[in-house]
Amino acid sequence: MSLALSNPLALVGLLLLPYLVWVNRGSLADQPHRRRWFTLGLRGLIVTLLVLALAGLQAVRTNDQQCVFFILDISDSVPAAQKTQALEYVTQALKQMRGDDLAGVIAVGSEALMELSPARSLRFEKVHSTLSPARTDLAAALRLALAAFPEGTLRKIVLLTDGNENLGSALDEANLAASDDVLIDVVPLAAKYEKEVLAEKLVMPSQVKIGEPFSLRLVLRSLRPTTATIRLLRNDEHLRSYDAKLVEGVNSLELPQVIDQAGFYEFQAVVETADDTLPENNRALGFCLIRGQPKVLYCEGDPGGEQYLLPALQGARIETELVGLSGVPLALAELQQYDALILSDVRADLISLEQMMAIRAAVRDLGIGLIMIGGEDSFGVGGYYQTPVEDALPVYMDVRRKQKLPGLAMELIIDKSGSMAMTMLGAAKVDLAKEAAIAAVKVLNPQDEIGVICFDEATKEVVKLQRATHKDDISNRVAGIAAGGGTQMYGAMQLGFQRLKASDAKLKHCILLTDGQSLPADFEGLARQMAGSGITISAVAVGSDSAIGLLQALAKIGKGNFYYTDSPRSIPRIFTRETMLASQQFLVDEAFQPRCDPASELLRGIHLPSMPPLLGHVVTTKKELAHNSVVTPKGDPVLTEWRYGLGRAVAFTSDAKAHWATHWISWPGYRKFWEQVVRWTIRSVPKSPYVASLAIDGGEGRVELEAIDPDGTFVNFLKAEARVIGPGLEAERLPLRQVAPGRYEGRFRARDVGQYIANLAYQDEKGRGASQVAGAQVSYPPEYAELGPNEPLLAQVVEVTGGALQPDPQMAFVKTRPGVRKATDIWPLLAAVALLLFPLDVALRRLMIEREHWAAFAEVLARLAWWRRLPIPAPAGAPLSRLLERKQETQETLREERPETTVRLPAPGAAPRPASRPGPATGGREERMRRLLDAKRRAKPQ
Numbered sequence: 001m002s003l004a005l006s007n008p009l010a011l012v013g014l015l016l017l018p019y020l021v022w023v024n025r026g027s028l029a030d031q032p033h034r035r036r037w038f039t040l041g042l043r044g045l046i047v048t049l050l051v052l053a054l055a056g057l058q059a060v061r062t063n064d065q066q067c068v069f070f071i072l073d074i075s076d077s078v079p080a081a082q083k084t085q086a087l088e089y090v091t092q093a094l095k096q097m098r099g100d101d102l103a104g105v106i107a108v109g110s111e112a113l114m115e116l117s118p119a120r121s122l123r124f125e126k127v128h129s130t131l132s133p134a135r136t137d138l139a140a141a142l143r144l145a146l147a148a149f150p151e152g153t154l155r156k157i158v159l160l161t162d163g164n165e166n167l168g169s170a171l172d173e174a175n176l177a178a179s180d181d182v183l184i185d186v187v188p189l190a191a192k193y194e195k196e197v198l199a200e201k202l203v204m205p206s207q208v209k210i211g212e213p214f215s216l217r218l219v220l221r222s223l224r225p226t227t228a229t230i231r232l233l234r235n236d237e238h239l240r241s242y243d244a245k246l247v248e249g250v251n252s253l254e255l256p257q258v259i260d261q262a263g264f265y266e267f268q269a270v271v272e273t274a275d276d277t278l279p280e281n282n283r284a285l286g287f288c289l290i291r292g293q294p295k296v297l298y299c300e301g302d303p304g305g306e307q308y309l310l311p312a313l314q315g316a317r318i319e320t321e322l323v324g325l326s327g328v329p330l331a332l333a334e335l336q337q338y339d340a341l342i343l344s345d346v347r348a349d350l351i352s353l354e355q356m357m358a359i360r361a362a363v364r365d366l367g368i369g370l371i372m373i374g375g376e377d378s379f380g381v382g383g384y385y386q387t388p389v390e391d392a393l394p395v396y397m398d399v400r401r402k403q404k405l406p407g408l409a410m411e412l413i414i415d416k417s418g419s420m421a422m423t424m425l426g427a428a429k430v431d432l433a434k435e436a437a438i439a440a441v442k443v444l445n446p447q448d449e450i451g452v453i454c455f456d457e458a459t460k461e462v463v464k465l466q467r468a469t470h471k472d473d474i475s476n477r478v479a480g481i482a483a484g485g486g487t488q489m490y491g492a493m494q495l496g497f498q499r500l501k502a503s504d505a506k507l508k509h510c511i512l513l514t515d516g517q518s519l520p521a522d523f524e525g526l527a528r529q530m531a532g533s534g535i536t537i538s539a540v541a542v543g544s545d546s547a548i549g550l551l552q553a554l555a556k557i558g559k560g561n562f563y564y565t566d567s568p569r570s571i572p573r574i575f576t577r578e579t580m581l582a583s584q585q586f587l588v589d590e591a592f593q594p595r596c597d598p599a600s601e602l603l604r605g606i607h608l609p610s611m612p613p614l615l616g617h618v619v620t621t622k623k624e625l626a627h628n629s630v631v632t633p634k635g636d637p638v639l640t641e642w643r644y645g646l647g648r649a650v651a652f653t654s655d656a657k658a659h660w661a662t663h664w665i666s667w668p669g670y671r672k673f674w675e676q677v678v679r680w681t682i683r684s685v686p687k688s689p690y691v692a693s694l695a696i697d698g699g700e701g702r703v704e705l706e707a708i709d710p711d712g713t714f715v716n717f718l719k720a721e722a723r724v725i726g727p728g729l730e731a732e733r734l735p736l737r738q739v740a741p742g743r744y745e746g747r748f749r750a751r752d753v754g755q756y757i758a759n760l761a762y763q764d765e766k767g768r769g770a771s772q773v774a775g776a777q778v779s780y781p782p783e784y785a786e787l788g789p790n791e792p793l794l795a796q797v798v799e800v801t802g803g804a805l806q807p808d809p810q811m812a813f814v815k816t817r818p819g820v821r822k823a824t825d826i827w828p829l830l831a832a833v834a835l836l837l838f839p840l841d842v843a844l845r846r847l848m849i850e851r852e853h854w855a856a857f858a859e860v861l862a863r864l865a866w867w868r869r870l871p872i873p874a875p876a877g878a879p880l881s882r883l884l885e886r887k888q889e890t891q892e893t894l895r896e897e898r899p900e901t902t903v904r905l906p907a908p909g910a911a912p913r914p915a916s917r918p919g920p921a922t923g924g925r926e927e928r929m930r931r932l933l934d935a936k937r938r939a940k941p942q
Contacts, residue, residue, distance in 0.1 A: 004823060006056030013051035017044050042841050049834035053827040066154040067102040067118050068093075068812055069145040073161035073189060074127055075109045075136040076783035082189040086160040087126065089187060093158070093812035094122050101813050102150065108141035109133045110167065118150060134781040135751065136161070139168025142184075146177060155182040158812060159797070162189045163790030166699050166782045167751065174797040183817075184801040186794045193787040195275040197222045197246065199779070202269050202284035206694065206774040210262055210292055216255040218269050218284060222246040223787065226273055233268040246273075262292025264337035281784035285777045287333050287755065294339040294682050296320045299328055301346035301377055305657040308665045309344070309373075309674060316675035318682075325350045332725060333755045333775060335362040339683040344656060345375030348383030348577065349563065349570040357729040360388040364645030365723040365731040366759050366773065369681025374653040374660070379618040380580045381587055383573035385443060394626030394642035395651045398443060399585060399619055408583045409449040409465060409505035411496040412437050412575070413489070414481070415514035416454040419545070421483035429542060430483040432568040433513055436575035438475045440511075443579045444468040451499050452478055455492035456485025465499040489514060490521035497526065500535050508535040509582035511575065512554065515542040523550060527557040536560045538578050542568060589616040589660075592632050594639075600629035602641060602650075602677050612663035614638070617653040641680070646723070646759070646771075648681045690715070692760045694774040699782060701750035703734060703758045703774065707742045714742030720762035722746055727754025736760070753778045 005011070020043055070090045074083060094103055097120070104118040110132035116122055138161060149155045157177070163170075163186075177184055203217040218230065230242040232255060244253055259265060266287045276282060296313065298320050300306040306322055313320045321338075328351055329335045335358055348356075362368040370392055372378060380397035384390050390397050414437065420430035441450055451465035452474070462481060463474050489512070500508045510530065527537055537558025539551035543566055555562035561581070563574050580586045596608045622628055622637045630639035641650045654660045656674065664670050691706040703722045707715035720736035736744040750756055755777050763769035798805045 002059075004058045006058060006823075008055055010051060010054035010056070013054060014048065016047050016051075020044055020047065039841065042837060046834045046837050046841060049830045049837075053831040053834070055827075056825065057827050057830060058823040059826050064154065064815060065100045065102065065152070066156065066813060066815055067104070067149055068156045068158060069104045069106060069118075069148070071106045071108055071138075071141045071145060071157060071159045071161070072115070072127060073109075073136060073138070074107055074131070074133055075164075076133045076781065077136060077164045077191070077786055078162050078189050079191045082162070082191060086187070086189060087124075089160060089809050090124055093809040094124060096810055096813045097121075098813055102153065104145075104148065106141050106144055107131065108136065108138060108161075110135035111137060112141035112144045114144065114148065118148065134753075134783060135167050136165045136783065137167035138163075138165045138170035139173045142170060142173035142177060146173070146180065146182065149182070154815060154817060155180070157182060157184045157803075158187065158807075159184055160187040160189060161794075162191060162786075162788070163794040164783070164786040165790070165793070170793065171796055171800070174800045178801045182801060183803045184797055185803040185807045185812075186798050186805050188789045188791065188794055188806065190789045191787065193223060193277055195224060195226075195273075196277050196281075196787055197226065197228060197271055197273045198281045198785060198787075199269060199271045199284040200250075200785070201779070202267060202286040204267065204286045204288050206692065207289045207291055207772070208259070210290055211258065211260050213256060213258050214288075216257060216267055216269070216286070218253045218255060220246060220251040220253070220271060222248055222251060224248055229272045231270045231272065233270070235266055236268075259290050262290045262295065262337070264289055264334050266333070278784055280780050283779055285779045287775055287777065289336055289773065293319050295337065296340045296342060296678060296682065297329075297335075297338040298322050298342045298344070299325070299346055300344045301325060301350075302344070302375065302657070305345060305375075305655075308658065308661075308670075309656045312671040312674050313678060315671055318675065318678055328355055329358065330355060331755060332358040332361055332366075332729060332757060335359070335368060336366060336757065336773060336775075338368060340369035340371065340678060340681045342371045342373065342678070343378070343389075344373040345377050346382065347377040348387060348389070348573040349565060352567065353388070353569050354729070356388040360392045361725050361729045361731060363392045363647035363649055365725050366757070367646035367683045367771070369647055369678075369683055370644075370649040371677065371681055372651050373656050374618045375655045376587060379586075379620055379651070379653060381577060381618055383577035385573075385576040385580070386439060387573065392644050392647075392649050393651050394623050394640045394644075394649055395620035395637050395653070396623060397620060400621040407447050407449070407505040408444065408507040408509065409451075409500055409503040410440070410444070410509045410511070410579065410582060411451045411453060411465065411500055412440065413492045413496050413510060413512045414452065414454045415456075415487060415489070415516065416481055416483050416485070417456045417487045417516055418484050419487075419516050427568060428483070429515060429568045430481065432571045434478050434481055436513075436572040437478045439572045440575040440579040441468060441471050441474050441478070443576055444583070448583065449503055449505055450474060451496070453492045453496050454481050455487075455489055457488050458485070459488075459491040459495055461495060465503060487514065487516045487518050489518035490523060490526070493523065493526055497530050497533070497535070500530070501533050507582060507584060508533070509560070509578070510535055510537045510558070511540065511578050512537065512551065513540040513542065513571070514551070515546050517545070517547050518550075524553055524557060527554045531558050536582065538562070540565070540571065540574055542566075542571065586619045587616070588619060591615045592617075594630045595633060597627075597629050600627070602629050602639065602680055603673075604676065606669050606672055606676070610667070610669060612667050614654045614660050614664065615662060616660040620651065620653055639677070646761075647683065650677055650681055652677070688770040688772045690762075690770075690772065692758070692772040692774040694756060694758045694776040696750045696756060696776045696778055699749065699751045701748045701756055701776070703736060703746045703748070703760065705736060705744040705760055705762065705772075707744065707762075715764065716741060718744060718762045718764055720744045720760065722758045722760045724748050724756060724758045726750065726756050727752045734758070736762075750778065753781055
């Protein structure tokens with residue numbers, strides 16, 4: 001062990017020691033010689049301790065304990081055989097651990113997870129961590145290892161990987177490791193692909209005019225000369241097959257195309273060769289939009305309900321495509337071919353969450369118009385409460401004004417059996433059921449009553465029927481439901497019946513949800529009793545294993561609705577729809593005369609006095625930034641519009657067919673009204689003479705705009721921006737900077753598989769602008785694009801850190817460096833000792849303690865030492881004589897300690913003398929005063 005100083009400049013403070021000696025020599029304190037020098041030495045010790053503490057005195061020890069982290073690459077780019085070899089390597093290496101060596105294991109894929117923390121003894125057989133193998137983030141694994149190393153150890157990393165990283169930078173982290181004296185050994189996991197053919201990309205223009213020839217460019221990479229068959233599909237339909245001879249390396253094929261009809265077209269090229277190894281990288285995808293006249297997609301949820309609105313739009317020369325519930329586009333790129341979307345009386349549970357997110361992104365980021373038309377399956381009663389579609393519309397789905405309504409009592413009876421814990425589409429069914437119950441609670445008014453009962457083989461009342469005033473408390477109780485057990489629904493139904501029957505509410509409703517078969521019981525008889533007590537029943541069957549027939553019968557007897565869903569994500573929308581229907585406050589079947597805003601842009605040119613009454617509507621609430629063009633006499637929205645992002649959205653809360661709009665369909669202004677509403681929402685796309693493109697390579701997207709006038713002049717200084725929407729349907733605003741004359745560029749991260757769409761908007765110096773859409777697609781994860789180890793990267797990591805390439809597992813714990821010098825601060829101890837000595841220094845300088853004081857102090861200690869006066873047991877032979885001797889000794893001691901006092905009584909009649917004052921102290925005190933006076937005389941100047 002050695003000593004070191006972290007702040008040696010503080011040693012200058014030792015110069016105080018000579019000063020203390022000089023001050024001590026001139027001191028006037030009258031102290032004995034020895035005490036005086038003892039006080040000086042104590043003070044010097046305190047100063048020395050404090051100076052060493054300020055200098056940061058440390059005890060330095062050499063520690064040769066070693067900690068080794070093994071990083072295992074389990075991404076898809078590493079074949080299964082190489083992963084097995086890596087496990088065997090780590091197992092063999094761990095057997096070489098010595099004494100106090102430490103080892104840990106980290107697994108890496110799209111992220112890095114600690115498999116085993118550093119320990120002296122490890123047993124490692126397989127990777128238990130669950131992480132995505134679609135990417136490789138070696139940098140994250142190295143960061144995790146560097147952060148997890150114990151202090152004061154020799155640090156080493158053994159990296160078992162193919163080096164094909166596509167997230168982060170391992171080389172940057174290796175440089176940090178080198179600066180921290182961490183060795184990195186690399187064991188390359190080399191995959192052997194000899195007959196592989198990859199479809200790297202399918203390139204095409206994002207937009208083409210009708211009838212304009214264009215080409216698809218297919219880029220292939222082959223590891224050997226071979227022949228291949230290429231199948232080309234358009235919108236999932238086989239278009240043509242091509243035979244091609246491939247050379248080793250990169251091959252490019254041109255596939256000419258001509259399309260005579262506007263629309264969205266997705267192309268897919270599939271490569272087929274003999275002895276191919278990885279089918280995942282044998283296809284490439286792309287899409288193209290053929291632009292024509294503005295086009296509207298009309299989705300009607302009520303079969304036959306389109307017979308009035310569709311002819312009106314066609315008569316107004318608006319190109320309209322009619323689809324049913326299954327025709328709503330599944331992806332954002334498909335929506336791009338339309339300029340407006342109409343949803344008429346479409347139930348929300350029949351549209352997936354992904355479709356709703358695509359609709360919201362289409363309006364907000366691509367400028368597509370959205371119109372929702374009311375009906376008994378639309379707006380809040382259609383289940384759109386708190387959905388992405390509600391975000392895009394100008395109205396809220398719930399009622400936010402005070403109104404007198406009949407009270408509702410509702411019981412939610414939820415299956416929490418073991419099967420409800422299963423996940424579907426990434427979410428547990430019981431979690432979505434809880435989410436649905438909480439959403440239903442939020443919709444209720446404070447005067448309504450809510451109860452929640454769950455069941456497995458037993459019944460549990462989670463929330464006893466109560467007013468919905470403390471919604472947070474009710475939600476917290478619902479959130480605590482956990483799945484497990486069998487399925488017995490009858491007891492839960494019976495309890496729900498008892499609670500609702502005892503309620504005084506005018507409206508009583510029960511919602512059943514299960515995904516299985518319950519034990520037999522008289523369910524239909526119980527349902528009849530409930531119906532006889534004025535209780536309605538709705539049932540939700542989740543999955544094909546549920547008791548569909550029984551639930552249908554219960555809903556029919558209970559005069560409610562039956563729902564079947566194989567998508568648990570639709571459960572919340574079903575529950576909110578049922579809650580709104582049961583409350584009877586959202587559907588108004590009463591005739592009213594619309595009140596119009598004559599200044600509204602949507603009503604311009606329409607003869608408003610001739611507008612006929614409507615026979616009903618769905619109650620909603622206008623959003624703060626929206627505008628009401630038509631309202632009911634009570635002020636409820638009927639026609640409300642607003643701008644949402646780049647697009648426009650309209651809500652019409654009545655319908656457009658012969659139900660609530662019976663008088664409207666024969667009104668002369670019917671066609672003009674709907675023509676103006678639809679044309680107001682249609683996306684406005686100014687024609688652009690410039691070329692926009694989107695390309696993705698190596699996990700990075702690049703948006704480019706080539707701005708060149710028809711005469712060949714570069715257009716500079718444009719204000720350009722792009723909204724990029726990835727597979728997750730979240731938009732990213734991307735400013736484009738000018739990188740060359742007439743060329744603008746922006747880059748973004750593109751790490752997910754799927755479609756990427758960029759909507760470019762730009763303005764020139766005069767304020768004139770236009771927009772353009774470009775798109776690209778990532779066909780498969782990048783793990784399938786790299787077929788060999790990234791040897792240059794691995795070599796650089798080894799070179800930077802001074803590690804070894806392909807080391808033997810026997811060498812994993814061999815120490816090749818001197819031990820680590822570990823410094824331990826001892827200045828806190830020095831400061832503490834100095835602090836403890838300081839009161840003693842003050843006492844020695846300020847207190848005059850004489851010999852008699854020490855004698856008195858010793859006497860007090862002697863008296864306090866009571867154990868020394870304990871009687872010693874006498875020998876058994878002479879107990880009485882010993883006792884007498886002890887008594888005599890005690891009496892003599894007491895006579896010696898008691899002072900003699902002589903009391904003289906005054907003579908009779910004599911006056912008592914006053915008490916005499918004590919005389920001046922003698923002895924030691926006189927001697928001390930004399931020495932002080934002599935010292936004072938000597939100090940006076942002569």
